[in-house]
Amino acid sequence: MRRVTPPALSAVNLTQAYGDVTVLRGVSLELHAGEVVAVTGPSGSGKSTLLHLLGGLDTPQHGEVYWAGERADTLDTQRRAQRRAGRIGLVFQHHYLLDDLSVLDNVLIPGRLAGRPDPEHAQHLLARVGLAGRGRDMPGVLSGGERQRVAVARALAAHPAAVLADEPTGSLDRANAQTVAALLVELARETGAGVLLVTHDERLAQHAGRVLHLLDGQFTDTLPDYG
Template identity: 50%
Template sequence: MLLELRDIKKSFTGAEGPVPVLRGVDLALGAGESLALTGESGSGKSTLLHLVGGLDRPDSGRITVAGEDVTALDDRGRAALRRGTVGVVFQQFNLIPSLDIAANIAFQARLAGRHDAALAQDLAERLGLAAHLSKYPEQLSGGQQQRTAIARALAARPRLVLADEPTGNLDEATAEAVLGAMLELVAETGAALLMVTHSAHHAARMGRRLHLRAGRIA
């Protein structure tokens, strides 16, 4: 398995004490597989993605990505994981304002030491960004910025792609095209895709679907 979660638990501190968010989640995902994670708001979906991406730590349990124990890594190790192994597409675009779109797309791949100009150009064309490569993030619409964030994550050829509502800022037609491109590229590179979505239609396009309810896989 490329990704394995074993008995993951996570709580946050509330006004009256700890508030459980994840209550013992088990999950496995193999290379080349795509998995949709669905659930109501507050069910712990985004928290789970943050834990897998090394952006936070679980209270207990074990997460392994490509055989590496993420829960045992320090801050530097988790940052290296996101540079080289995991591509992250969250709802916040986190583009670099001082870089044009071409440089934003190439940014993570350059950090990982595997920038491929041909792949970056192909991604830009597939995601409808080829005419905007010399522009800056502030000159693009929210949907175009989201597509740039997706291209940046895929350009580094990650082994695992984490996507939190990646088409949430896109119109339906564009969302279909972007999702199709993501699935094609994941299949071509043998990566795994874990996507959080509220859309039953988009979830149905994934290879597998799991539902998170009250911090547990239902």
């Protein structure tokens, strides 16, 4: 019998409210290996909340989250952090590099947390993002675009099933934004990881093979009015 590979990431009926405000209303999705999906929507539509739930940074009030077929939202905090390090790469608008660690050591963080650091792969990723030979440098000597490229390498360093990117180019100028977005998509496809891009930037969404529009806490086929 042919074995069915589970999605890199999936969610079933996610619902989340803060006080009287319901942010997500029964959201479900699947992200498969090598697929690039963009989630767009106006500010306040629930995009970042969705990403935090998918990445295990928050726990859904209702619904289920799966990483490569394993239920993630029911794991305790320690086990979830360890599983996340090995299965989910995260890229945010800010790079969140640790200033007291070298570039290479920053990239190695997820692998070390997952118990399988791979310095050779980390060096390869740094070369692929144009930072070959910079592994011993400290983040403080890098430009903003270079730091975000390190963040991309870090997100892929532990061979994750999926990469979640929350406005990953929001702090960059247009030229650097296009470079970082293209690198993220290209490297993820090379490694077989699925990519979920959460963004309001239509240029960034163009890198995706599928675009989901989030409005009032639900996915809609109607393009939201960002005006």
